[in-house]
Amino acid sequence: MPVRTVDPARPEEDWEGNNVAVVCPSCRWVYIVSGLIHQGERSCPSCGTSRVRVTGGRESGGRAELEWSEQQPSVSSNSLGLTQVPERTFQHDLDVSERYQNFSSELLRLALLGLAGIGYLLVSLDPPTDKKASIILAHLKEIDSYLYVALFCFGACAAFSLAHRYFSADGLSYHLEYLRLSLRGAPEDSSRAKDERKSRNRRLKLGGFLLFAAALSIGLGAGALASGFCKAVKVLGDNYKSGNSSPNPGPQPDGTAGTAPHG
Numbered sequence: 393m394p395v396r397t398v399d400p401a402r403p404e405e406d407w408e409g410n411n412v413a414v415v416c417p418s419c420r421w422v423y424i425v426s427g428l429i430h431q432g433e434r435s436c437p438s439c440g441t442s443r444v445r446v447t448g449g450r451e452s453g454g455r456a457e458l459e460w461s462e463q464q465p466s467v468s469s470n471s472l473g474l475t476q477v478p479e480r481t482f483q484h485d486l487d488v489s490e491r492y493q494n495f496s497s498e499l500l501r502l503a504l505l506g507l508a509g510i511g512y513l514l515v516s517l518d519p520p521t522d523k524k525a526s527i528i529l530a531h532l533k534e535i536d537s538y539l540y541v542a543l544f545c546f547g548a549c550a551a552f553s554l555a556h557r558y559f560s561a562d563g564l565s566y567h568l569e570y571l572r573l574s575l576r577g578a579p580e581d582s583s584r585a586k587d588e589r590k591s592r593n594r595r596l597k598l599g600g601f602l603l604f605a606a607a608l609s610i611g612l613g614a615g616a617l618a619s620g621f622c623k624a625v626k627v628l629g630d631n632y633k634s635g636n637s638s639p640n641p642g643p644q645p646d647g648t649a650g651t652a653p654h655g
């Protein structure tokens with residue numbers, strides 16, 4: 393096995409007192425070796441194929457040696473969680489996924505806003521009083537089919553958006569595992585990586601479909617709500633034209649019940 397003196401002039405090595413830091417020549421893992429804590433000798437904690445021995449201090453004529461194996465590190469001893477993914481590779485995938493997740497968050501926000509808006513419209517915007525019934529409630533029969541469609545679509549959009557967020561994150565975790573297995577390259581990793589890739593592709597495809605379904609739902613819901621509003625405006629307009637501005641006069645002073653002009 394090759395052996396050389398640790399050289400602090402190299403960017404991947406340092407030696408201070410009886411403490412040495414090196415980058416493992418086999419697996420590129422950084423580790424430190426202390427004359428005190430490690431009794432002057434330590435193997436690479438990641439792959440175990442390199443070893444540093446330090447005796448005495450740097451300024452006091454001590455020695456620090458790095459020994460490593462030319463053979464590939466024993467990959468199966470390298471935990472998958474410790475397999476490092478090169479910088480700015482997975483991060484790019486994460487960035488792209490985040491854009492899609494932000495889009496589905498926005499759809500979810502709009503869908504919930506739509507649901508709350510319909511509730512507000514029916515209950516709080518025009519509450520019925522003793523004198524007259526709510527105009528919206530009095531005309532609900534004419535626009536309720538639009539509202540049902542809008543409510544259903546907004547509910548579906550919220551469900552699709554949430555499902556998209558789950559499958560997108562799940563797909564990403566399969567993607568990371570696939571990358572790590574491909575990088576580690578142990579004999580059994582190749583077939584496992586294939587399985588992970590299949591699972592990832594399935595989830596990402598499903599996520600894409602769910603995002604499309606969520607966008608379609610919110611579009612349909614918004615369309616139905618807008619049509620409902622148009623219909624409501626038309627009904628109210630017709631009402632005014634026929635000279636009956638109050639849709640339900642409510643109970644009359646003499647105690648007889650009022651009649652609604654519509655429905």
Ligand SMILES: [Zn+2]
Pocket residue numbers: 416417418419420421436437438439440441442465
């Ligand atoms: Zn190593």
